[in-house]
Amino acid sequence: MRYPPLLTDFYELTMLAGYFEQGMTRKRAVFDLFFRKNPFEGGYAVFAGLEPALDYLEGLAFRPEELAYLHGLGLFKPEFIEFLREFRFRGTVTAPPEGSVVFANEPLLTVEGDLAEAQFVETALLTIINFQTLVATKAARIVRSAAGAPVIEFGLRRAHGPDGGLSCARAACVGGVCSTSNVQAGMIFGLEVRGTHAHSWVQAFTDELAAFRAYAEVFPAATVLLVDTYDTLHSGIPNAITVARELRARGHELRGIRLDSGDLAYLSREGRRMFDAAGFPGVKIMASNELDEFVIESIRAEGGRIDMYGVGTRLATASGVGGGALGGVYKLVELAAMPRMKVTSDLAKATVPGRKRLMRVYGAGGEMLQDVLCLEQDRLTAGDTVYDPAHPLQRTVLPAGCLLRDLRRVVMRDGQRNEPPEPLFTLSARSREELDRLPPGCLRLINPHRYKVSLSERLHGVRNELIGQLHCREG
Template sequence: MRYPALLTDLYELTMLAGYFQKGMHEDEAVFDLFFRKNPFKGGYAVFAGLEPALRYLEELRFSDEDLAYLASLGSFKADFLDYLRTFRFTGKLTAPPEGTLIFNHEPLVTVEGKLAEAQLVETALLNIINFQTLVATKAARIHGACGEGVVLEFGLRRAHGPDGGLSAARGAYVGGVRSSSNVWAGQVYGIEVKGTHAHSWVMAFDDELSAFRAYAEVFPDSTVLLVDTYDTLKSGLPHALTVARELRATGHELLGIRLDSGDLAYLSRQARHMLDEAGFPKVKILASNELDEFVIDSIRREGGCIDIYGVGTNLVTAAGEGGGHLGGVYKLVRHAGHPKLKVTSDIAKATLPDRKRLLRLVEPDGSFHQDVICCEGETLSPGDWVYDPANPAHRKKIPAGVRFEEVREVCMEGGKIVKELPGLDACADRCAAQRKKMPNGTLRLYNPHIYKVSISQKLHDLRQCLMEESLKA
C-alpha cells in the first residue's frame, strides 16, 4: 500500500520551507524515534511497521495534485514548491527487524540524511510505526495469555478507519495473531482470513435449527455455528448437535461452535461436556465478546474450555490501561556535525544525543540479561559501568559471561532498501522466540518486572557535558 507525500503535519512542511529559505535544508542531520514508557504498563513492546515505513520512504514523491494543493494554501513560495517537485528521500535508516522485543528509551529507528529529508518524514514514520508496534504488543500479550489456544483478529468493524483496520491486522500478525476476518488484509498481506456467521443469519430464518442446517448445507466442511442467539445451552447447543449428526451422516464434520455472550468460562465448560458426551470431542469452541488478555487469563484460570479466541475491539484499538497510544517521539540527536540534546528539568525526558548503538546482553543460556545504549564506535566489556537513563544515580556493572548482540541493522542506504525484508511469519516467529528469552517476571500481565535498559559511561558523560553547556548558554 502506497502512502501519499501529504501524509504529514503542516508544521513539517513549514519547517522544511524554512530550512530551504535559510539554506539549511542540506545540512547533515540524525533523528531517533523512540518511546519513554512501555505500553499497557507492561514489560516490553514488539517492534512492527518497519516494512511499510521503508516502502513509504522509498516511494516518497510529491505529485502535481499535491503541489497544486500546497500552492492553494498560499503559504509556500514557488521556488520551494519547485524544490518539492524533485524531492526524494536519499537517507539512511537503522532499525531492529520486525518482531524484535524493544523497550523504553531505546533508539528504535535512526534516520540519517539531509535535514529537510529527515525532518519531513517524522509524522509518517511515527504514524506507521507507533500504531503497528502498539497493536503488535497488544497481540503478543493476548497470544501469551491464551496458552495453547489460537487467537483470531476480529476487529475490522471497530478499527479506526479502513487503514486502521488494515494496519491493525498486519501489526497483530507480527505479535502472533496470524489470521483475521479482514478480507482486505488477506488480499494485501496474504493473511489467512476466517469467519463464521452473525446473529442476523439465525434471525433471518424461521427458527434456529433451520438456520444452522442452511449454513451447514452451504459450507459443509467449514461450519462454525453461533449458538447464543436465543439460549446457548437449551437451544443453541442442542441444535448444533443435531446438525453435527446430520453432517457426519453425509461424510462431513462440524468444525466448531461460537460463544459470543454470557459467562464464557462456564458456558465453554458446559459446551465441551455436551459435545464430548455426544461423540464430538474434536469440535472446536470459539469465543468472542470484548475479549482481551486479562479476560482470557481469567477464563483460563476458571477452567474455561475455549480453543479459539476471536479478539476484536480491544486488539485493533489497542485498548487497555496504559494503551491507546505508544507515545513514540522523533528527536534530533545530531545536526551539522554536532551532537544535539533536548534539555529538560526532568532527566527522564532528556534525549540521548548523537549516533548510537543498541546492544543486547545475552546470558550463556540464551536468555536476555539487559540492553545497553552506547555511542557509535564504542566497545563495551564486562565490568564496565552502565547507568539508568532516567536516573543516572543508579548504575551497575556489566556482568561477566554475557555476550553482546546488535539489536539493530542498517536497512536503507541512499533512500533504497538494502536488506531483504522477512515475511510476516518470520516476524511473528521472531516475536515468539524472543518472548521465551525474557527474564522471569517480565512477561507478567500484572506488575511485571522491569527489563533493564542502561546507557554506557561514554554516553552518560556526553549527555552530562551537553547539559552543562546548555546551562551556561
C-alpha cells in the same frame, strides 16, 4: 501501497520551507524515533511497522496535483514549490529487525540525511511505527494469555478506519495473531481468513435449527455455528448437536461453535461436557465478545474450555490501561556533526544525544539480561559499568560471561532498501522467540519486572557534559 507526502502535519512543511529560506536544507542531521513508556503498563513492546515505513520512504515524491494544492494555499513561495518537485528521501535508516522485542527510551529508527529530508518524514514515520508497534504488542500479550490456543483477529468493523483495519491485521500477525476475518488483509498479507456467521443469519430463518441446517448444507466441511442467538445451553448447543449428527451421517463433522455472550468460562465448560457426552469431542469451541489478555487469562483461570479466541475491538483499537497510543517521539540528536539534545526539568525526558548503537546483553543460556546504549566507537565487554539514564547514581556492571550483540543494522542507504522485505510469518516467529528469552517477570500483565536500558560509561559522560554546557548557555 503509496503513502502520499501530504500525509503529514502542516508544521513539517512550514519547517521545511523555513529551512529552505535559511539555506539549511543540506545540513546533515540525525533523528531518533523512540517511545518513553512501555505500552499497557507492560514490560516490553514488539517492534512493528518497519516495512511499511520503508515503503513510505522509498516512494516519497510530490505529484503535480499535490504541489498545486500547496501552491494554492498561498503561503509557500514558488521557489519552495519547485524545490519540492524534486524532493526525495535519500537518507540512511538504522533499525532493529521487525518483530524484535524493544523497550522504552531506546532508539527504534535512527534516520540520517539532509536536514530537509530527515525532518520532513517525522510525522509519517511516527503514525506508521506507533500504531503497528502498539497493536503488535497487544497481540503478543493476547497470544501469550491464550497459552497456545489460536487467536483470530476480528477487529475490522471496530478499527480506526479501513487503513487502520489493514494495519491492525498486519501488525497483529507480527505479534503472533496470524489469521483474520479481514478478507482484504488476507489477500494482501497472505493471512488465513476465518469466520462463522452472524446472529442475523439465525434470525433470518423460521427457527434456529433451520438456520443451522441451512448453513451446514452450504458449508458441510467447514461448519462453525454461532449458538447464543436465543439460549446457548437449552437451544443453541442442543440444535448444534442435532446438526452434528446429521453432518456425520453424510460423512462430515461439525467443526465448531462460537460463543459471543454470557459467562464464557461456564458456557464453554458446559458446552464441552454436552458435546463430549453426545460423542463429539472433536468439536472446537470458539469465544468472542470484547476479549483481551485479561479476560482470556480470567477464562482460563476459571477452568474455561475455549479452543480458540476471536479478538476484535480491544485488539484493533489497542485499548486498555496504558493503551490507546504508543506516544512515540522523533528527536534531533545530531546536526552538522554536533550532538543535540532536549533538556527539561525532568531528567527522564531528556534525550540521549549523538549517534548510538543499541547493544543487547545475553546470559550464557541465551536469555536477555539488559540493553545498553553506547557511542558508535564504544567496545563494551563484561565488567564494564553502565548507568541508568533517568537515575545517574544507579549503575550496574555487565556480568562475567555475558554476550553482547548489536540489535540494529542499516536497513536503508541512499533512500533504497538494503535487503528485500522479510515474510510476515518470519517476523511473527521472531517476536515469539524473543519473548521466550525475556526474564519471566517482564511478561507479567500486572506489575511487570522493569527490563534495564542503560547508558555506557562514555555515553553517560557525553550526555552529562552536554547537559552542563546547555545549562551554562541558557542560564
